[in-house]
Amino acid sequence: MADLLTVTSLGQIFGTMTTVQAVDDVSFTMPKEPSIFNLVGESGSGKTTIARIILGLQKPTAGHVLYNNTDIGSKDKQWQTLFHREVQAVFQNPYSVYNPVYKVDRVLQTPIRKFKLSRSQQESREMIESSLRAVDLRPGDVLGKYPHQLSGGQRQRVMLARIHLIQPRLIIADEAVSMVDAAGRVTFLNVLLDFRERLNISTLYITHDLSTAQYLGGNIIVLYKGRIVEAGLTREVTKNPLHPYARLLIQSIPAPDPNKRWAEKLPLNMAEMSLVQSTNRARCLFAERCPNVMDACWQTRPELRKAPTDNTHEVACHLY
Amino acid sequence: MTQDTPQEAVLAIRSLSVVYVGRRSAAQAVTEVDLEVQNNEILGLVGESGCGKTTLAVAMLGLIEPPGKVIGGAVQIRTHDHSTQDILKVKPSLHRQLLWKEIAYIPQGSMSALNPVKRVREQLTDTLIEHGLKKNEALERARWALQVVSLDAAILERYPHELSGGMVQRVAIAGAISMQPPVLVADEPTTALDVVTQRSILQELVSIREKFGSAILLISHDMGVMAQIADRIAVMYAGRIVEIGSIHQVFASPLHPYTKKLINAIPNARGRESGERLIGLGGESPNIWRHPPGCRFHPRCEFAIERCSQQAPVFTSPNGSSGQRVACHLY
């Protein structure tokens, strides 16, 4: 069966003389059925570059992206229009997507006009109000206000209301809650879960915060310096992380329980303090931070393989 | 000047109120806040964005600028020489000496906290020199401070954009401890960092506390961060402290309905595995220009009774003298 999104051997190299490999042979698929897919990694892991490539904002230097079995670079105008309607993005900074001189209403009216979603003023007003309610906002709290008058969480949810109006197939949420405080995060994540359950909208959720990915469930890919180090069901990966980096990530989530404090201080080399970047990529890139490092790690690149524990789970590590 | 405090509070905030003066009205950003931090203690201050925690931090340093205005209260610091100074009342030159020497600020861990066109060395030594060190002493001290936070002295010659986020934050911590002040104020020190770096920075703060016995006021919106390193926690809502207690007490038995909601809204796998959803805070976030009368949380509170909209609650200790206090009419 055809998939919603197929990413094949994606690669992105930046720079001409001094090059940085931001994305290195990344492949994954999202099924037609509504689902949630998490891309997790720290800054420099290539997760934002992947988002930009999928949105067509950037041409990859290798590999390709298929949406509904069609390459997203397709020249077909009609297809592109459809693609840009069916794939919607929510970015990190909820302030920068708004034009500060217009009221937030405009953000919601534009898609109605652009995609001709309503026939009358009255109808579009009703649509906007019901979309706002769908994302747990009271229309009276946000309509008629300027972006700076809303909180970060409210601004992000207005973006979700916009998505609710457009009813896309796929949301690409890139660090969407990293500027929203803890209290507003749950509301945002719940809306994403609602969208999947009630409106059949899938989400590609990109984050550095494993705990929010954990909450959303679905599938997960852990990225490190542009490569996939571990992939599988979110539940499985977070419960039994195999790659030492994934383990480190999970152990570093601050548990909201004063009785479960971090036992030992993180060794300094694991906290990534080195600024010297190695250009040799024919090895495990996590080797210098890895507590289980072996000779093989410096010599060959570990391939992504089925994990011994579970056949939905994949890991790229010489330990397995 | 000296005033008796029951315990050896090294930082005591007394009934501090800050407003923002607008054209027609004034916004109550911080209202009658009382806090004490002891030596060798990490006090967490938690709340949603816009609850006034950053304003409180700025006010504590005596750096509120127009249109903000401190309308009452005191910020008392017990200094190195065992005198007590009110940072809001001292004259400007002494105020500048107190900053850094007695109370130092650790900013959010982002590049923008450091001047992009000055080397790390210049940004550390200029402050030390203005606090009375000679040039070579200042350089020596800067080296020492970097070493304390496990940074190489070569960092001194770097510009901020050449450092990683975690390193910038370590530089900021190095600066803050360079004069070994009794009080550190850390405002969201890890929000800009990824989890692994966050962990190592938080652990650095803990070891700073162990090494120097500093009192640290840690401001964050993240209950997980609090649970990991705070000794006590103060919960702030709409400019007021609503609950305060030891971290174990507050997490084990939160009293204020707002604290309960905050703890229940932490995303993790626990609830979701059984198909449950966490409940967000819901309702309207507070508007500092128009606080509701009575308890400021009552419009979002499911337990609100009539009294809540009429009368502001005062602090009580329902669990006896355990130190956990709450401002809520339910107790």
Added chain:
Amino acid sequence: MKNEEKPEEKSFRSRLQRYRPLARYLGNRFGVYLFTLWASLSLAFILFRFMPGNPMAMSVTQLQSNAGLIVGADKAAEYYREKMGLNEPLHIQYLKFLKNMIFGPFDFGHSFVKYPTPVNEVIGRYLPWTLGLFTTSVILAWILGTAIGALLGWMRRSRFASWAIVLTTLINITPIYVLAVFLLLGLSYKLGWLPSGRPYDAQMMPSWKWPFIKSVLIHAILPVGTMVLVWSSGWILGMRSLMVSVLGEDYLAYARAKGLSPLTILKEYAFRNALLPQVAGLAIVLGMSLNGAYIIEIIFRIPGLGTLFANAAALRDFNTMMGLLVFSAFTVLTGSLIVDLAMPLFDPRIRRSDA
């Protein structure tokens, strides 16, 4: 650390590597400079050859038809034909033109009107006035405007600063000729405090002696004063808003929290950072200042390059016009090249960034 990751060994290479982006940046800018220069030279060529009727050739033909009337016109016409290759096809003319530009360098030949004085010499005669009055004014206006703007930005909440900004804005929107005429009428004709109407005393002969220099200086007060007044207002407004935005930066709040003295914060944190774009602005304007300002030159009767261009246009001295056009393109481009090359000195972010 395992194999191949030894920092000591890598240090030299990595140090070299660190400056690679800088080298690339400088190379890039210089390449852009050369290309733009070539493009503007070609544009000047096209302008004077392809304008209806080929003005260059026409002028020379005209000159030749006057052979009987003007002594030496014949020879002059022959000279131009040879110099510019007017008898040859256009692409040869273009190559000749480029050759004169590159190897001359900037050889435009003789002026049509002031034959046989070379164009470059004509320009050279007018240039000191432009340099002395305009360029000086631009620099003075920049220094004054930057300093005042920085102070007004620093005192952004004082009432005095608000009024000063209103006044500055008023000056800024006043056309320079209105102010010039106003000052001329008031200070010179009405009050008689300052001389005007000529660059120096009518009875004097230009020389490097003090009385002449003094006369030039006194005559310069009014034009320079006018220009500095108007031009500095722009820099004041620009610098003030730069300061205000820098003062809102996180690192300024942090500097205050460190207990630094206001003077250090002003000098080392606010002013230094706000200065960067201001320096960039200066160099570009500096290049432009060499074109003179015709209106000012007319009002104060200064024989600068603006006057030269107007005269050349009136007399159809196309060769001189071309010379001035190329000269102005050259100075403007070189000005901005200097900024581009100097920026890494002021801003470390350019020096080593990979962006």
